Amino acid sequence: MKKKPTLAVWKFASCDGCQLNLLNCEDELLAVAQSVDIANFLEASRAVKPGPYDVSLVEGSVTTSHDAQRIQHIRQISKLLITIGACAIAGGIQALRNFKDVNKFISIVYPTPAYISTLAQSTPISAHVKVDFELRGCPINQYQLLEVISALLNKRKANIPKYSVCIECKRRGTICVMVSQGLPCLGPVTQAGCGAICPAYARGCYGCFGPMESPNTTSLSQWFKQEQHITAPEIVRFFRGFNAYAEAFRKESEANEK
């Protein structure tokens, strides 16, 4: 019998929501477990098989010096390393510290700052090690996760589109919330994958899948200002969400801060 590929799931600074999406594949979980050997998944099991592993799924961002060392070790024991979610790919919402003085943040939250050891920045996994594939989302979409696992098992390229949320709105038959309701929406510059949920729920996209391939953020900001009379500080906040430190969103927020 052919040996099943081994899978490990790792957590860095994050909310657990992306790896939860693996447990949330209720209809597929037992089938996945038949096809891959879930060798290290601490949220689900106390049984940990030693590496090396064929595939590592990494959730979360690097925010401590201990974690900066841990990711090096994980890279060494993983054949393929796939990052899952906005924290691992762009530093997550906790990367908002990157725009401020982290010591002020510590003293706001913790009465005894000396007990807290943390890095000045929340950084993506790719800032530390080579990443083989990045699966976007805050949280990731479980069907996209299954597609990535299935593609790996069948040695093909995963079908994860890089176009914008707008395409998904059109496909879903959602009337554009920018045009029809005058709502600010990050859909035109955000990568698809969520299924264009927010506009279908009568609100603008807040960019949780991060920037699409070559996004025209400047043009979108102009539209916000001229057509929707949105102020610069609001635009800064808009781009400073769950993918605030993704390059395209970071540059756009900084451009509106001047």
Place this chain on the structure above:
Amino acid sequence: MKSKSKTIKVDALARVEGEGGIYIKVKDDRVVDVKLNIFEPPRFFEAFLMGRSYKEVPDIVARICGICPIAYQMSSVHALENAFGVKVEGQLRELRRLFYCGEWIESHVLHVYMLHAPDFLGYEDVLLLAKDYPAVVERALRMKKIGNEIVALMGGRSVHPVSACVGGFYKVPTRKELLALVPDLEWAKEAALETIKLTASFTFPDFEPEYEYVALHHPDEYAFNEGRIVSNKGLDIAINEYNDCFMELHVPHSTSLHSKIKQRDAYSVGPLARFNINFAQLTPLSQQAATEAGLTIPCKNPFKSIIVRSVETLYAIEEALRIINQYQMPDQASVPVKPHAGVGHGCTEAPRGILYHRYRVGDDGLIVEAKIVPPTSQNQRIIERDLWQFVPQMINAPTSELTWKCEQVVRNYDPCISCSCHFLKLHIDKE
């Protein structure tokens, strides 16, 4: 040679949400130190909420926890509505309860079957359990899916749903959409009764410490979003008096602040607290199922929280059915909100216990100050106290058995470490 001292260490606890461990030191057969280590990296939510619009708060705080995002959304919207003097009533209030039912079902079934039951049945995880008991695990997955379906229908997706806002929802479901859930919920009601029978058949250690239980209490319903904060030791306060009665402590071995009642000490929140305080508010069927499962009031054995979670799952299913059957789609998805300067408090019952939020808002609707106290940080002292009291009972057991049992003591609380850091690692040190 029998060693008199030992260290029990669990570097990274499994089957909990987030990163933590346990360190227990035993000297001459006496426990001399217990630490629940929380090394979940701090993420500073309270700090970066400052300067954000009140409208952004429910989406941001959801990211504290992927398991219970709705709890964070509900505590925040209630706190902000409290600040602005907004009242959400009628069908919108009912929909918020339904939303919470979805999260309770999904989170409780995840913990009962996938994280906690393997301990009682002697399996390392649910996938190994599934090899011997496929029908049980399939039932669990289907139950969990129904909870997630309620959340996904109302909020677009099961993790970090997008529909909740200050004042109500961005969009509400139609009656037809909700009615489609009824057949599955009717099935789930029977499945929950089976779950209660299954968990009641487990063997429980003899362990009943004395606790102060704290829960939200509402005279007319099993409290989710509104009520008074009540304990079995005489505490009875409004939500906005939370700060007067509770305090947070910072200990070196945890990135999650500990909580205590100012006048006394540690207290317990979560399913046992709610069950012991709010038994009268459960439905007749849930009360009957609990009684038939052998539960009495008060239920002090934290290991039996798995039965109580199963009872609460049944309650949440019944409550979801009640809400859906009476539902009439409201004309407006939300009530108007006019932000102004003020302070607001919110406290709701997350699956793991009370979750308190307080916000100070400026006239421009931007957050000036935020405070968030998650249930797991409130339970940390109790978990450590349980370990102090439990370990002597098993002091002569082999270290591997003792270690597994200690992990179970922690898992009794379904600790959510991602939440509390805003939590966990096991070391038992027998010197």
